[in-house]
Every structure is written in structure tokens, then in C-alpha cells.
Amino acid sequence: xxxxxxxxxxxxxxxxxxxxxxxxxxxxxxRMNATHVLAALVVGIATGFVFAxxxxxxxxxPSLPGIVGIVGIYVGYxxxxxxxxxxxxxxxxxxx
Numbered sequence: 001x002x003x004x005x006x007x008x009x010x011x012x013x014x015x016x017x018x019x020x021x022x023x024x025x026x027x028x029x030x031r032m033n034a035t036h037v038l039a040a041l042v043v044g045i046a047t048g049f050v051f052a053x054x055x056x057x058x059x060x061x062p063s064l065p066g067i068v069g070i071v072g073i074y075v076g077y078x079x080x081x082x083x084x085x086x087x088x089x090x091x092x093x094x095x096x
Contacts, residue, residue: 090096
């Protein structure tokens with residue numbers, strides 16, 4: 001059986017407040033930065049031009065519902081992270 005060893009000084013879960021706006025529960029480094037969002041948009045547009053120019057398929061869902069689904073996955077992850085709701089699957093399986 002494979003067991004992962006984590007030093008006791010390593011904290012795997014940080015306490016998260018159960019109130020407030022979603023982004024107040026995120027650490028400062030994780031909060032959105034408009035410059036990073038704009039840079040990501042510009043790089044994404046440039047990458048789209050390159051993929052279209054080379055006539056290769058996009059490495060992303062080709063329709064708006066697929067993209068909205070990806071955004072939904074991200075929002076759901078952040079909600080669970082902010083509320084502290086979760087289940088330790090590895091411990092339940094005896095691996096953690």
C-alpha cells in the first residue's frame with residue numbers, strides 16, 4: 001500500500017470564514033487582479049489568432065455552453081472552498 005507522508009508542520013487545510021462575500025474568504029494572493037485578467041484575455045485572443053491561422057482545433061470547448069460550464073466549475077470550487085464544506089476522500093479510502 002502506498003502511503004504519502006506529510007510533515008506535521010505542513011497545514012493542508014486553512015480555516016475559512018463561513019460568512020461574507022465569496023472573495024473575502026480567499027487569500028489576498030488569490031483575489032482577482034484586473035491587470036492579470038486583462039493580460040490573460042490578450043494572451044488568449046493572441047492564441048486564438050494563432051490557432052485559427054494555423055487551422056488547428058482549439059484546445060477549449062468550441063461553444064459558449066462549454067465555456068460557461070468551465071466557469072461554473074471554477075465558481076463551484078470557490079464556493080466549496082469559501083464555505084469549508086468538503087469530504088476527505090483519501091482518508092475515507094484509507095490512503096491519507
